[in-house]
Amino acid sequence: MFKDSRLGLLLALLSAASMWFYVQWVLVPYQKADAAAHGRPRGNLSDLYPRWLGTRELLLHHRDPYSSEVTREIQSGYYGRPLDPRRMDDPRFNEPKDQQGFAYPLHVIFLLAPTIGLPFPVVQAGFRWLLVILTLASVLLWLRVLRWRPSAATTAIIILLTLGSYAVVQGIKLQQLTLVVSALLAGCGAALVAGHFSLAGFLLALATIKPQLALPLAGWLTLWAASDWRRRQSFIWSFALSMAIFLGASEYILPGWMREFRDAVAAYRQYTGGAGSLLDVLTTPWLGKILAAVAVLAVVVMGWKVRRASHDSAAFSSILALVLAVTLVIVPSFAPYNQVLLLPAVFLITISWKDLWSRGSLTRVACGLGLLVVGWPWLASCGLMLASRFVSPSSLQKAWTVPLYTSLGIPLVVLGLLSLCTRDRLQTSSKI
Numbered sequence: 001m002f003k004d005s006r007l008g009l010l011l012a013l014l015s016a017a018s019m020w021f022y023v024q025w026v027l028v029p030y031q032k033a034d035a036a037a038h039g040r041p042r043g044n045l046s047d048l049y050p051r052w053l054g055t056r057e058l059l060l061h062h063r064d065p066y067s068s069e070v071t072r073e074i075q076s077g078y079y080g081r082p083l084d085p086r087r088m089d090d091p092r093f094n095e096p097k098d099q100q101g102f103a104y105p106l107h108v109i110f111l112l113a114p115t116i117g118l119p120f121p122v123v124q125a126g127f128r129w130l131l132v133i134l135t136l137a138s139v140l141l142w143l144r145v146l147r148w149r150p151s152a153a154t155t156a157i158i159i160l161l162t163l164g165s166y167a168v169v170q171g172i173k174l175q176q177l178t179l180v181v182s183a184l185l186a187g188c189g190a191a192l193v194a195g196h197f198s199l200a201g202f203l204l205a206l207a208t209i210k211p212q213l214a215l216p217l218a219g220w221l222t223l224w225a226a227s228d229w230r231r232r233q234s235f236i237w238s239f240a241l242s243m244a245i246f247l248g249a250s251e252y253i254l255p256g257w258m259r260e261f262r263d264a265v266a267a268y269r270q271y272t273g274g275a276g277s278l279l280d281v282l283t284t285p286w287l288g289k290i291l292a293a294v295a296v297l298a299v300v301v302m303g304w305k306v307r308r309a310s311h312d313s314a315a316f317s318s319i320l321a322l323v324l325a326v327t328l329v330i331v332p333s334f335a336p337y338n339q340v341l342l343l344p345a346v347f348l349i350t351i352s353w354k355d356l357w358s359r360g361s362l363t364r365v366a367c368g369l370g371l372l373v374v375g376w377p378w379l380a381s382c383g384l385m386l387a388s389r390f391v392s393p394s395s396l397q398k399a400w401t402v403p404l405y406t407s408l409g410i411p412l413v414v415l416g417l418l419s420l421c422t423r424d425r426l427q428t429s430s431k432i
Helices: 002-037 050-059 067-077 106-115 120-145 153-163 166-174 178-193 197-207 211-226 229-253 257-271 276-281 285-305 314-330 334-353 353-357 361-387 393-397 410-431
Strands: none
Touching: 002 153, 002 166, 002 361, 002 393, 050 106, 050 120, 106 120, 106 229, 120 153, 120 166, 120 178, 153 166, 166 178, 166 334, 178 197, 178 211, 178 314, 178 334, 197 211, 197 229, 211 229, 211 285, 211 314, 229 257, 257 276, 276 285, 276 314, 276 410, 285 314, 285 410, 314 334, 314 410, 334 353, 334 410, 353 361, 353 410, 361 393, 361 410
Protein backbone atom coordinates (compact mmCIF):
# COMPACT_ATOMS: atom_id res chain seq x y z
CA MET A 1 0.00 0.00 0.00
CA PHE A 2 2.87 2.36 0.88
CA LYS A 3 4.47 1.74 -2.49
CA ASP A 4 1.13 2.27 -4.27
CA SER A 5 0.66 5.55 -2.42
CA ARG A 6 4.12 6.73 -3.37
CA LEU A 7 3.53 5.80 -7.01
CA GLY A 8 0.18 7.60 -7.00
CA LEU A 9 1.72 10.72 -5.50
CA LEU A 10 4.56 10.62 -8.03
CA LEU A 11 2.15 10.30 -10.97
CA ALA A 12 -0.09 13.06 -9.61
CA LEU A 13 2.90 15.35 -9.13
CA LEU A 14 4.13 14.58 -12.66
CA SER A 15 0.66 15.25 -14.11
CA ALA A 16 0.31 18.56 -12.28
CA ALA A 17 3.82 19.68 -13.20
CA SER A 18 3.26 18.78 -16.86
CA MET A 19 0.06 20.84 -17.02
CA TRP A 20 1.77 23.90 -15.57
CA PHE A 21 4.63 23.31 -18.01
CA TYR A 22 2.17 23.13 -20.92
CA VAL A 23 0.43 26.37 -19.99
CA GLN A 24 3.59 28.30 -19.10
CA TRP A 25 5.96 27.08 -21.82
CA VAL A 26 3.69 26.03 -24.69
CA LEU A 27 0.28 27.73 -24.58
CA VAL A 28 1.28 31.19 -23.32
CA PRO A 29 4.30 31.53 -25.69
CA TYR A 30 2.08 30.46 -28.59
CA GLN A 31 -0.55 33.05 -27.66
CA LYS A 32 2.10 35.77 -27.39
CA ALA A 33 3.63 34.84 -30.73
CA ASP A 34 0.22 34.69 -32.39
CA ALA A 35 -0.80 38.09 -30.99
CA ALA A 36 2.47 39.64 -32.16
CA ALA A 37 2.17 38.12 -35.62
CA HIS A 38 -1.30 39.57 -36.09
CA GLY A 39 -0.62 42.94 -34.45
CA ARG A 40 -3.18 42.23 -31.76
CA PRO A 41 -2.73 43.75 -28.27
CA ARG A 42 -2.56 40.98 -25.71
CA GLY A 43 -2.85 42.87 -22.43
CA ASN A 44 -1.93 41.74 -18.93
CA LEU A 45 -4.59 39.00 -19.16
CA SER A 46 -5.83 39.33 -15.58
CA ASP A 47 -9.60 38.98 -15.48
CA LEU A 48 -9.47 40.61 -12.07
CA TYR A 49 -8.21 43.93 -13.45
CA PRO A 50 -11.47 45.23 -15.00
CA ARG A 51 -13.40 44.43 -11.82
CA TRP A 52 -10.71 45.91 -9.58
CA LEU A 53 -10.38 49.14 -11.57
CA GLY A 54 -14.16 49.55 -11.82
CA THR A 55 -14.46 49.08 -8.06
CA ARG A 56 -11.69 51.60 -7.38
CA GLU A 57 -13.15 54.20 -9.71
CA LEU A 58 -16.62 53.83 -8.17
CA LEU A 59 -15.63 53.87 -4.51
CA LEU A 60 -12.76 56.38 -4.65
CA HIS A 61 -13.81 58.67 -7.48
CA HIS A 62 -17.58 58.07 -7.68
CA ARG A 63 -17.44 57.13 -11.36
CA ASP A 64 -19.80 54.69 -13.05
CA PRO A 65 -17.84 51.44 -13.66
CA TYR A 66 -20.21 50.50 -16.49
CA SER A 67 -19.60 53.76 -18.36
CA SER A 68 -17.73 53.91 -21.66
CA GLU A 69 -15.16 56.23 -20.08
CA VAL A 70 -14.20 53.73 -17.39
CA THR A 71 -14.26 50.92 -19.97
CA ARG A 72 -11.71 52.82 -22.05
CA GLU A 73 -9.49 53.26 -18.98
CA ILE A 74 -9.77 49.54 -18.30
CA GLN A 75 -8.72 48.83 -21.88
CA SER A 76 -5.77 51.21 -21.54
CA GLY A 77 -4.52 49.31 -18.51
CA TYR A 78 -5.38 45.88 -19.87
CA TYR A 79 -4.38 46.15 -23.53
CA GLY A 80 -2.06 49.15 -23.35
CA ARG A 81 -4.46 51.33 -25.31
CA PRO A 82 -8.21 51.82 -25.74
CA LEU A 83 -9.84 49.60 -28.37
CA ASP A 84 -11.48 51.12 -31.41
CA PRO A 85 -15.09 49.84 -31.49
CA ARG A 86 -15.28 50.62 -35.22
CA ARG A 87 -12.67 47.93 -35.84
CA MET A 88 -14.32 45.17 -33.83
CA ASP A 89 -16.16 43.62 -36.79
CA ASP A 90 -13.73 44.61 -39.52
CA PRO A 91 -11.57 41.66 -40.68
CA ARG A 92 -8.90 44.08 -41.89
CA PHE A 93 -8.01 44.87 -38.29
CA ASN A 94 -6.99 42.71 -35.36
CA GLU A 95 -8.77 44.30 -32.44
CA PRO A 96 -9.54 41.88 -29.58
CA LYS A 97 -13.21 40.97 -29.38
CA ASP A 98 -13.41 41.20 -25.59
CA GLN A 99 -13.83 44.85 -24.61
CA GLN A 100 -13.06 44.02 -20.94
CA GLY A 101 -15.97 46.01 -19.57
CA PHE A 102 -17.26 45.81 -16.00
CA ALA A 103 -19.79 43.07 -16.88
CA TYR A 104 -20.45 41.89 -13.30
CA PRO A 105 -23.25 42.58 -10.81
CA LEU A 106 -22.32 45.64 -8.80
CA HIS A 107 -22.13 43.82 -5.47
CA VAL A 108 -18.81 42.34 -6.58
CA ILE A 109 -17.39 45.62 -5.25
CA PHE A 110 -17.99 44.45 -1.67
CA LEU A 111 -15.51 41.62 -2.18
CA LEU A 112 -12.92 43.83 -3.88
CA ALA A 113 -13.30 46.97 -1.76
CA PRO A 114 -10.46 46.07 0.68
CA THR A 115 -7.96 46.02 -2.22
CA ILE A 116 -8.61 49.36 -3.91
CA GLY A 117 -5.99 51.23 -1.89
CA LEU A 118 -3.21 48.93 -3.09
CA PRO A 119 -1.27 48.99 -6.38
CA PHE A 120 -2.67 46.44 -8.79
CA PRO A 121 0.58 44.40 -9.06
CA VAL A 122 0.37 43.82 -5.30
CA VAL A 123 -3.31 42.88 -5.57
CA GLN A 124 -2.54 40.61 -8.51
CA ALA A 125 0.19 38.73 -6.66
CA GLY A 126 -1.89 38.32 -3.52
CA PHE A 127 -4.98 37.25 -5.44
CA ARG A 128 -3.04 34.55 -7.23
CA TRP A 129 -2.13 32.92 -3.93
CA LEU A 130 -5.64 33.47 -2.61
CA LEU A 131 -7.00 31.45 -5.55
CA VAL A 132 -4.62 28.60 -4.72
CA ILE A 133 -5.78 28.62 -1.10
CA LEU A 134 -9.46 28.81 -2.06
CA THR A 135 -9.08 25.93 -4.52
CA LEU A 136 -7.43 23.83 -1.82
CA ALA A 137 -10.26 24.73 0.53
CA SER A 138 -12.82 23.79 -2.15
CA VAL A 139 -11.37 20.29 -2.36
CA LEU A 140 -11.55 19.77 1.39
CA LEU A 141 -15.04 21.26 1.64
CA TRP A 142 -16.45 19.07 -1.13
CA LEU A 143 -14.95 16.02 0.56
CA ARG A 144 -16.91 17.00 3.68
CA VAL A 145 -20.09 17.52 1.68
CA LEU A 146 -19.82 14.01 0.21
CA ARG A 147 -18.70 12.58 3.56
CA TRP A 148 -15.71 11.00 1.87
CA ARG A 149 -12.72 10.55 4.14
CA PRO A 150 -9.87 9.30 1.96
CA SER A 151 -6.43 8.59 3.34
CA ALA A 152 -3.88 11.36 3.65
CA ALA A 153 -2.05 10.06 0.56
CA THR A 154 -5.25 9.92 -1.50
CA THR A 155 -6.20 13.42 -0.34
CA ALA A 156 -2.78 14.70 -1.39
CA ILE A 157 -3.22 13.07 -4.81
CA ILE A 158 -6.63 14.70 -5.22
CA ILE A 159 -5.23 18.11 -4.29
CA LEU A 160 -2.31 17.78 -6.69
CA LEU A 161 -4.53 16.73 -9.58
CA THR A 162 -6.99 19.53 -8.83
CA LEU A 163 -4.33 22.23 -8.66
CA GLY A 164 -2.76 20.72 -11.77
CA SER A 165 -5.96 20.46 -13.81
CA TYR A 166 -6.27 22.69 -16.85
CA ALA A 167 -9.42 24.30 -15.45
CA VAL A 168 -7.68 25.44 -12.27
CA VAL A 169 -4.39 26.35 -13.97
CA GLN A 170 -6.27 28.52 -16.45
CA GLY A 171 -8.35 30.05 -13.65
CA ILE A 172 -5.25 30.93 -11.65
CA LYS A 173 -3.34 32.28 -14.65
CA LEU A 174 -6.30 34.44 -15.70
CA GLN A 175 -7.19 35.25 -12.07
CA GLN A 176 -10.77 34.26 -12.71
CA LEU A 177 -13.42 34.97 -10.07
CA THR A 178 -15.00 31.63 -10.95
CA LEU A 179 -12.51 30.04 -8.54
CA VAL A 180 -13.80 32.34 -5.79
CA VAL A 181 -17.40 31.45 -6.64
CA SER A 182 -16.53 27.76 -6.64
CA ALA A 183 -15.09 28.05 -3.12
CA LEU A 184 -18.19 29.95 -1.95
CA LEU A 185 -20.47 27.24 -3.38
CA ALA A 186 -18.36 24.55 -1.73
CA GLY A 187 -18.61 26.47 1.54
CA CYS A 188 -22.38 26.74 1.08
CA GLY A 189 -22.65 22.99 0.54
CA ALA A 190 -20.46 22.18 3.55
CA ALA A 191 -22.45 24.56 5.75
CA LEU A 192 -25.72 22.94 4.67
CA VAL A 193 -24.46 19.43 5.32
CA ALA A 194 -23.29 20.55 8.78
CA GLY A 195 -26.68 22.12 9.51
CA HIS A 196 -25.53 25.76 9.43
CA PHE A 197 -28.34 26.99 7.20
CA SER A 198 -27.93 30.72 7.83
CA LEU A 199 -24.23 30.64 6.93
CA ALA A 200 -25.05 28.67 3.79
CA GLY A 201 -27.57 31.29 2.67
CA PHE A 202 -25.04 34.09 3.13
CA LEU A 203 -22.31 32.25 1.19
CA LEU A 204 -24.70 31.47 -1.65
CA ALA A 205 -25.69 35.14 -1.84
CA LEU A 206 -22.01 36.10 -2.12
CA ALA A 207 -21.59 33.57 -4.93
CA THR A 208 -24.14 35.46 -7.06
CA ILE A 209 -21.34 37.76 -8.22
CA LYS A 210 -21.46 35.16 -11.02
CA PRO A 211 -25.23 34.73 -11.23
CA GLN A 212 -25.13 32.28 -14.13
CA LEU A 213 -23.21 29.82 -11.94
CA ALA A 214 -24.98 30.37 -8.62
CA LEU A 215 -28.64 30.85 -9.50
CA PRO A 216 -29.40 27.30 -10.72
CA LEU A 217 -28.17 25.95 -7.39
CA ALA A 218 -30.09 28.68 -5.57
CA GLY A 219 -33.26 27.57 -7.34
CA TRP A 220 -32.87 23.97 -6.25
CA LEU A 221 -31.96 24.89 -2.67
CA THR A 222 -34.95 27.23 -2.41
CA LEU A 223 -37.24 24.36 -3.42
CA TRP A 224 -35.50 22.06 -0.95
CA ALA A 225 -35.74 24.55 1.92
CA ALA A 226 -39.38 25.40 1.21
CA SER A 227 -40.26 21.70 1.34
CA ASP A 228 -39.54 21.65 5.08
CA TRP A 229 -40.14 25.27 6.02
CA ARG A 230 -40.12 24.81 9.76
CA ARG A 231 -36.62 23.32 9.87
CA ARG A 232 -35.02 25.00 6.86
CA GLN A 233 -36.50 28.47 6.71
CA SER A 234 -33.35 30.04 8.13
CA PHE A 235 -31.58 29.25 4.84
CA ILE A 236 -34.16 31.14 2.79
CA TRP A 237 -34.29 34.07 5.20
CA SER A 238 -30.50 34.34 5.23
CA PHE A 239 -30.19 34.13 1.46
CA ALA A 240 -33.04 36.58 0.84
CA LEU A 241 -31.84 39.07 3.45
CA SER A 242 -28.24 38.92 2.23
CA MET A 243 -29.35 39.45 -1.37
CA ALA A 244 -31.59 42.34 -0.31
CA ILE A 245 -28.67 43.98 1.48
CA PHE A 246 -26.26 43.47 -1.43
CA LEU A 247 -28.73 44.70 -4.03
CA GLY A 248 -30.04 47.53 -1.89
CA ALA A 249 -26.58 48.79 -0.99
CA SER A 250 -25.55 48.54 -4.65
CA GLU A 251 -28.58 50.56 -5.72
CA TYR A 252 -27.78 53.18 -3.07
CA ILE A 253 -24.19 53.48 -4.29
CA LEU A 254 -25.08 53.50 -7.99
CA PRO A 255 -28.78 54.01 -8.76
CA GLY A 256 -29.92 52.20 -11.89
CA TRP A 257 -26.98 49.80 -11.97
CA MET A 258 -29.17 46.78 -12.79
CA ARG A 259 -30.12 48.25 -16.15
CA GLU A 260 -26.48 49.05 -16.87
CA PHE A 261 -25.42 45.55 -15.88
CA ARG A 262 -28.05 44.08 -18.21
CA ASP A 263 -26.79 46.28 -21.06
CA ALA A 264 -23.18 45.31 -20.30
CA VAL A 265 -24.04 41.60 -20.47
CA ALA A 266 -25.94 42.11 -23.73
CA ALA A 267 -22.97 44.00 -25.19
CA TYR A 268 -20.59 41.26 -24.03
CA ARG A 269 -22.62 38.58 -25.76
CA GLN A 270 -22.80 40.69 -28.91
CA TYR A 271 -19.09 41.35 -29.30
CA THR A 272 -18.19 37.76 -28.41
CA GLY A 273 -20.49 36.47 -31.13
CA GLY A 274 -23.47 35.62 -28.94
CA ALA A 275 -21.76 33.17 -26.59
CA GLY A 276 -23.84 30.03 -26.33
CA SER A 277 -23.85 27.07 -23.98
CA LEU A 278 -21.66 24.00 -24.34
CA LEU A 279 -24.64 22.15 -25.81
CA ASP A 280 -25.12 24.96 -28.36
CA VAL A 281 -21.49 24.66 -29.43
CA LEU A 282 -21.46 20.87 -29.69
CA THR A 283 -24.77 20.68 -31.58
CA THR A 284 -26.66 23.68 -32.93
CA PRO A 285 -28.20 26.66 -31.10
CA TRP A 286 -31.77 25.37 -31.43
CA LEU A 287 -30.91 21.75 -30.64
CA GLY A 288 -28.69 22.89 -27.77
CA LYS A 289 -31.60 24.76 -26.21
CA ILE A 290 -33.83 21.70 -26.53
CA LEU A 291 -31.21 19.48 -24.88
CA ALA A 292 -30.68 22.09 -22.16
CA ALA A 293 -34.42 22.15 -21.46
CA VAL A 294 -34.46 18.34 -21.26
CA ALA A 295 -31.50 18.37 -18.83
CA VAL A 296 -33.13 21.01 -16.63
CA LEU A 297 -36.44 19.13 -16.66
CA ALA A 298 -34.71 15.89 -15.68
CA VAL A 299 -33.02 17.61 -12.72
CA VAL A 300 -36.29 19.26 -11.68
CA VAL A 301 -38.09 15.89 -11.68
CA MET A 302 -35.28 14.23 -9.77
CA GLY A 303 -35.01 17.14 -7.36
CA TRP A 304 -38.74 17.15 -6.72
CA LYS A 305 -38.61 13.50 -5.70
CA VAL A 306 -35.90 14.12 -3.10
CA ARG A 307 -36.90 17.63 -2.02
CA ARG A 308 -37.53 16.38 1.51
CA ALA A 309 -34.15 14.64 1.80
CA SER A 310 -32.18 15.45 4.93
CA HIS A 311 -29.31 17.90 4.64
CA ASP A 312 -26.85 15.20 5.67
CA SER A 313 -28.14 12.49 3.33
CA ALA A 314 -26.44 10.94 0.31
CA ALA A 315 -29.39 12.02 -1.85
CA PHE A 316 -28.93 15.67 -0.92
CA SER A 317 -25.20 15.79 -1.69
CA SER A 318 -25.77 13.89 -4.94
CA ILE A 319 -28.31 16.44 -6.16
CA LEU A 320 -25.92 19.27 -5.28
CA ALA A 321 -23.26 17.72 -7.51
CA LEU A 322 -25.80 17.03 -10.27
CA VAL A 323 -27.17 20.59 -10.31
CA LEU A 324 -23.65 22.03 -10.65
CA ALA A 325 -22.77 19.59 -13.44
CA VAL A 326 -25.94 20.45 -15.37
CA THR A 327 -25.27 24.15 -14.79
CA LEU A 328 -21.98 23.77 -16.61
CA VAL A 329 -23.58 22.46 -19.80
CA ILE A 330 -26.50 24.93 -19.96
CA VAL A 331 -24.96 28.29 -19.02
CA PRO A 332 -23.98 30.58 -21.93
CA SER A 333 -20.26 29.97 -21.47
CA PHE A 334 -17.97 27.03 -22.15
CA ALA A 335 -14.73 28.42 -20.69
CA PRO A 336 -12.62 25.56 -19.28
CA TYR A 337 -12.06 27.32 -15.94
CA ASN A 338 -15.76 26.84 -15.17
CA GLN A 339 -15.09 23.11 -15.00
CA VAL A 340 -13.88 23.57 -11.43
CA LEU A 341 -17.59 23.21 -10.59
CA LEU A 342 -17.29 19.55 -11.58
CA LEU A 343 -15.21 18.76 -8.49
CA PRO A 344 -18.07 17.22 -6.44
CA ALA A 345 -19.24 15.26 -9.49
CA VAL A 346 -15.76 13.83 -10.12
CA PHE A 347 -15.39 12.95 -6.44
CA LEU A 348 -18.77 11.21 -6.43
CA ILE A 349 -17.87 9.21 -9.53
CA THR A 350 -14.57 8.22 -7.89
CA ILE A 351 -16.40 7.04 -4.77
CA SER A 352 -18.81 4.98 -6.89
CA TRP A 353 -16.24 3.73 -9.40
CA LYS A 354 -16.32 0.06 -8.33
CA ASP A 355 -20.11 -0.01 -8.49
CA LEU A 356 -20.11 1.61 -11.90
CA TRP A 357 -17.52 -0.80 -13.23
CA SER A 358 -19.53 -3.81 -12.06
CA ARG A 359 -22.77 -2.71 -13.76
CA GLY A 360 -21.99 -4.34 -17.10
CA SER A 361 -19.90 -4.16 -20.25
CA LEU A 362 -21.65 -1.08 -21.64
CA THR A 363 -21.05 0.87 -18.43
CA ARG A 364 -17.43 -0.27 -18.36
CA VAL A 365 -16.99 1.12 -21.86
CA ALA A 366 -18.50 4.42 -20.68
CA CYS A 367 -16.17 4.42 -17.68
CA GLY A 368 -13.15 3.78 -19.89
CA LEU A 369 -14.19 6.53 -22.28
CA GLY A 370 -14.76 8.92 -19.39
CA LEU A 371 -11.35 8.11 -17.92
CA LEU A 372 -9.70 8.76 -21.27
CA VAL A 373 -11.55 12.04 -21.85
CA VAL A 374 -10.83 13.40 -18.36
CA GLY A 375 -7.24 12.12 -18.27
CA TRP A 376 -6.26 13.13 -21.80
CA PRO A 377 -5.09 16.69 -20.95
CA TRP A 378 -2.56 15.26 -18.48
CA LEU A 379 -1.43 12.53 -20.87
CA ALA A 380 -0.95 15.07 -23.66
CA SER A 381 0.83 17.62 -21.47
CA CYS A 382 3.16 14.89 -20.17
CA GLY A 383 3.92 13.99 -23.78
CA LEU A 384 4.69 17.60 -24.62
CA MET A 385 6.93 17.97 -21.59
CA LEU A 386 8.84 14.87 -22.66
CA ALA A 387 9.00 16.08 -26.27
CA SER A 388 10.48 19.39 -25.13
CA ARG A 389 13.74 17.53 -24.53
CA PHE A 390 14.03 16.72 -28.22
CA VAL A 391 12.26 19.45 -30.26
CA SER A 392 12.56 23.21 -30.46
CA PRO A 393 10.13 25.50 -28.57
CA SER A 394 8.64 26.76 -31.84
CA SER A 395 7.89 23.21 -32.97
CA LEU A 396 6.43 22.38 -29.58
CA GLN A 397 4.12 25.37 -29.74
CA LYS A 398 2.55 24.02 -32.94
CA ALA A 399 1.00 21.26 -30.80
CA TRP A 400 -0.66 23.73 -28.41
CA THR A 401 -4.14 22.38 -29.15
CA VAL A 402 -3.38 18.73 -28.35
CA PRO A 403 -4.09 18.81 -24.56
CA LEU A 404 -7.36 20.63 -25.28
CA TYR A 405 -8.82 18.02 -27.63
CA THR A 406 -11.23 16.66 -25.01
CA SER A 407 -11.93 19.93 -23.20
CA LEU A 408 -15.50 20.29 -24.47
CA GLY A 409 -16.28 16.64 -23.81
CA ILE A 410 -15.26 16.58 -20.15
CA PRO A 411 -18.48 18.12 -18.75
CA LEU A 412 -20.65 15.77 -20.81
CA VAL A 413 -18.91 12.52 -19.86
CA VAL A 414 -18.78 13.59 -16.20
CA LEU A 415 -22.50 14.44 -16.31
CA GLY A 416 -23.31 11.09 -17.91
CA LEU A 417 -21.41 9.05 -15.32
CA LEU A 418 -22.71 11.23 -12.51
CA SER A 419 -26.29 10.60 -13.61
CA LEU A 420 -25.72 6.86 -13.13
CA CYS A 421 -24.14 7.41 -9.71
CA THR A 422 -26.93 9.73 -8.61
CA ARG A 423 -29.63 7.30 -9.66
CA ASP A 424 -27.96 4.48 -7.72
CA ARG A 425 -27.51 6.65 -4.61
CA LEU A 426 -31.11 7.86 -4.73
CA GLN A 427 -32.40 4.30 -5.07
CA THR A 428 -30.25 3.20 -2.15
CA SER A 429 -31.46 6.13 -0.03
CA SER A 430 -35.12 5.36 -0.79
CA LYS A 431 -34.67 1.81 0.51
CA ILE A 432 -33.19 2.92 3.83
